[in-house]
Each structure stands twice: as structure tokens, then as C-alpha cells.
Amino acid sequence: MKLPFRSALIAATFAAALPAAADDAGFARCLAELREQAPAKGVASATFDTHTRELAPDMAVVGFLDAQPEFTTAIWDYLAALVDDERVADGRAMLAQWAETLAAVEARYAVEPAVVVAVWGVESNYGRNFGKRPLVQSLATLSCFGRRQSFFRGEFFTTLQILQEGHVDADKLTGSWAGAFGHTQFMPSTFMRLAEDFDGNGRRDLVGSVPDALASTANFLARAGWQHGRPWGIEVRLPQGFDAAQAGRRARRSLDAWRAAGLTRADGGALPGGGDTAGLILPAGTAGPAFLTLRNFDALFSYNAAESYALAIAHLADRLRGGDAGFHTRWPTDDPGLSRAERRELQRLLLARGYDIGEVDGLLGTNTRRAIADLQRQLGWEADGRAGRRLLEHLRRPG
Template identity: 35%
Template sequence: MKKLISLVVLVTAFVVAPKAVLAADEAGFADYVQKIKAEAIEKGYSEATLEKAFANAKFYERSVSADKNQPEFKLTLDTYLPRAVPEWKAEQAVEKYNEHKELLEEVGAKYGVQPRFIVALWGIETNFGGYTGGFDVVSALTTMAYEGRREEFFKNQLWQALTIIEEGHIDVEQMQGSWAGAMGQTQFMPSSFMAYAVDYDGDGRKDIWNSMGDVFASAANYLKNAGWRVDVTWGRQVQLPEDFDVSMAELKNKKTLAEWQALGVRKLDGTDLPTRADIEAAVVIPDDKEGRVYLAYANYDALMRWNRSHYFVAAVGYLSDRIRFPR
């Protein structure tokens, strides 16, 4: 009987404890919000802005859980790309490109970015605006600051979010994003919004949630400032010679195409590399020599500034290629 009682107590503890912890977190969060509001007043934010921003502030336990328990899967590019860019997404990318072609070409010409890359980023980030995250951005950022592991980072993002509200770019109710505070159809953190968002439609608001002109121009402006080149693509898949020294495969090791050619690097079909002397590239091996290998051009680096993941860059590049060469 004692063993049975102990088991019941143990099971009950596992059921009740998380609720108790959550209640404590929510109580502490309410106090933290008051502390944040007082600090914001000292920084010069208006009481009206703070009342709007924190009117429905809530503690997002899901944000804390997602941050602490981000899933890790052993993938290769060959298994990842079909998930990131299924056939329906590639087909939809072409449809979206054609639907917004006039606007995309106008934006692309202004910022020096090929429109297919704008669409590819849009598709990979939010499924062409179909999923931008259902979290209140102020609550998500405040939750992450309260959680404490990266308090200064998330507080700085929160101050910038308050600036966005105070400048009138978006109504608080529409300021939705990811559990970490990435916002709108471009998934900009507030600091990226402040640095790169564009009021392309001229309505006085930088609206990366609802205005397609602002969405496309903001993405293009980010890439332009990241060093984008309109005269080259992102990269190309290549094959390496058997004796290739893999220690040379890193983004900072740039060589001309002629130099890589001399080292035995070839196009995927075995033919010679292009002969352009004005292009430098790096060899990138996201998995191993037996997997996909890329020559990464300047635009590869620009995409890495957007998201420092070779898999992300490969997905955006692959989708942009599918837009350029639809099946």
C-alpha cells in the first residue's frame, strides 16, 4: 500500500508541479512588466504607447519551452530540401512571382536584387505570408527577457518594438510574430525592422505585415545592405576531385573561378566552371564530401547574414532556381 501511495504522490507531483511553476512564472511576469514599463518611461517612451503595448501582455510559456527545447534532427541537405521546398511550394512560388511580377520587377530594379530571390525568401520565411506566427510580439519579447538567459538582447529588441509602435507603423493588435519576436512576412526582428524596413507604398508606415510593396522592398533593402550583387547568382552545386583538401572549404576562403578550376572543381555535370574573372567564390560543404557541395558567390554571404544557416541558404537558393527554371 505504501508503494502505491508513493506512486500516486509521484505521479501527482509531475501533474501538479508544472501548473504551480506556470502560476509562479505568471505572477513574476506581471511584476516584471511593471519593471519594464518603469524602465521604458525613463527611456522616454510615452505612457500612451506603454498602455497600448502592454494592455494585453501575457506570459508565453510556449516561448520559453520553444527556446529551451528547440528540436535537433540529424538531416542532410538531400533530406532537408524536399521538406523545406516541396513541389507544391515551388509551384506556388512561380504563381506568386507571376501574380506580383510588376511590383517585384520595380522593387528589384530599385534595390538591385533579382525578384526571384525576394519571392524565395518570402516563401521560405512565412510560406508567402501564410504563416507569420500567432504571438503578440511585445508579449513574446517580454517573456523572453523575463526568462533571463538573454535578457539584454530581448530587452533591446523590446525597446525597438516599442519604437515601432510609437512611430505608428503597426497597430499593437496586428503586431504578430514568432515566439521569439520575429515579425511580419519578412520575419524581421525589431532591430532589423528599424534598420531595413521600407515604406515603399508611401503611406507613412513601414508595414511588413500587410503591404506587399513594403514587404518586398524591405527584404530587398536588407539584401542590398548585406552586399547583394545583381550580376551573379547565389551559388552553384559542383563536384570535387577525390584529392580535394576539405580544409579549404570555408566561406572566408575566396578564390577566383579559374583557381577553383585549377584545383579540380567542376560543375555538377563535370564540365568546366564559368570563365568570368570578376567572380570570387568559396567552396561550401554543408554535410560532407559525399553530400551536396556548392560554390558560394557573394550573394550566398548576403543570405547568410539574413540567417546563418547553410541549410537556410540552400533552401532559398534552390527555391529561387525553381522560380527561374520552372518544371
């Protein structure tokens, strides 16, 4: 997903300014320092030289450190694009196509197929979007510039180990700006700990092998505490006057205690009792959907430490099993988010009005958001560059 307009504009401006200021000599010194450390990190000097020769920094990645969509996008926009009818239909097709593999994965790791496929769908759109940035370049840059250099140096050396061991071909090792790669977007260190050779060819290949990727994802969730056959959580209704200070994924209480506090199931049923503990999350405050989250939600959260991300995986898995498209409580907005099909429609309508936004792809990049902001200014609206239902409906009107 792309960044919100303001965050994207700030990141783009920052990234554009950085190459001129980038100290190439400093990058060369940093690489020389990293080369000295390589043997102690399990990377042969020859491997280091092969993959860093004539390497230049990609300073754009530094600008993305503080602009992740899980933390900067409204929850209703985030979920509208990640869990739409298109992704559900594609996911059900993947469940059918890979049924035999997924059954074997479930037998070994005790993680249900819908959950594994939901991760696959959100992380790479079922293998369609791996990311285009070369991992070695991105991680070398982040090892030398910006914050969290120590963390990224560990990922950088691990990436070189992956190449040294021959698991993934160097020309195919591309991914996100931060270094996640493959069908289910493992970080290099996660790959080394948990990736599986499920197809038995001697390589743990999350790029070229769907079985390896699905099994590795299930292994991750199993190690994170996934409980087979148990729910991830329950949508609930809050009693009037509920104190939001009681919420928090880690502020766990027994289901009995939550029931005594006045919480009920959002579908009208009684909240189950028992000693299971749950945290309460309020993604949009007390006016929006509320969820009691159980241990399986925590396992999903560990995959990418954002509650919105875990909720997207959980909701997509439910829909793959035939669950409802929406939640019982509506999001507290009069301008809901758009599915990817609706985003593509909006882009076509902008093109028809003469805006040069580039390709119609459903990805709301800088050009699309600038066009939206311009149109919003003309309409006298807040020019925030956001694509919502209100704008789409305006564009659909003739004349």
C-alpha cells in the same frame, strides 16, 4: 517547420514544466524594471502601459531558444519541405500576380524578383503563415527569462516603438516565438532599420502591405551586398581524397585556386576562372552535394544566419527561374525527405490506421511524430519519429 521529434519532445516537456515554476512576481518585477527604462528607449510610459497591462509570460518560448530547425533538421528533410513543387508553383503565381510591383522593386533596389519571392515563400509561405504568437508577450517573456535577455529587451522596446508609431495594428502584430513578423519575417530591430513604405501610405506595414514587404526584403538584401545579375554559387564535384578541412563559407579562395585544387562543375562543365573569391560548403559532408558560394550567398545568409536557410532561398529562386528540381549530386541517404504534399499523405495514412494526430496540414507536430515513433517501434525500426520516404512507402502498401 516543426522541430525534430526528440528536440520537440524535450522542448515540449521543458515548456510544460515551466509555467508551474514561472515566478509571476518575478515577471512583474521585470516588467516594472523595463517600464523604468522605456522612456530612454524611445517608448512613452503610456505606450508601455497600454501594451503590457495584464500581460502574462508565455514560458513556452523559452524552451525554443536552442531548438531551431535550421540547426537540428537533416538538410534533405529541411529542403524537401521548403523547396517543393507546391512552393515553386505558388511562387510563380506570385511572380505573375505582383509582376508590376516586383519590377519597380528591382528598379529601385537591384534585386531580382525571383530572389525576393523566394524569401517570401520560405519565410511565410507567401503570406499564409505569419506565426500566431503575440510579439509583445513573446519578447517580454524572453526579456525576463532564459538566455540572451539583453538582445530580446532591445527587440521588445523596438516592438513598442513600432506600435507607438502606428505602422502595424497591435492585434495584427503576431509572429514567431522569437519575434519575427510579417510577410518576410523581419525582426523588430531590422524593421526599424530597413523597412520601407513602398505603397506610399505613410506606414511601413510588413503585415498588411505586400509591396512594403517585398521592397523591405529587397532593401535588406541590397544593403547586405546583393549583386544584381550575379549567381549565388556553383554546385561542384570534389576531387577524390579532397580534404574537407578546406571547406567553410568564410574560407574564401579565388575560383582559379579552387579549379587548381581539382574542383569541377557538378554538371560536367569547367569551373570558371577569375579572381572572384568563393567559400566551399558541404551541407552533408564530402559524400553529398558541394557548393562554391559567392557574395550573393552571403547576402542570403545574413537574412537568417544558417547555411541551410540560405541554400533553401537560393535553390527556390533558381527553381522559380526554371532551374532543376534537384542537385546533380544526391544526398547521402537511402531515406529522402518528404515534400509537404507527401507529409499530408503520410498524415492521412496515419489517420486511417487509427492514430489521433489532429489536422492533416503537412506540419509534423508532436502528435504526428509520436504516431510515427509508435509505428516505427512496431516495425522494429529506430523510433526517432522522423517522417521519411521509407515510412511513407510502407504505409502506401495495402494490407
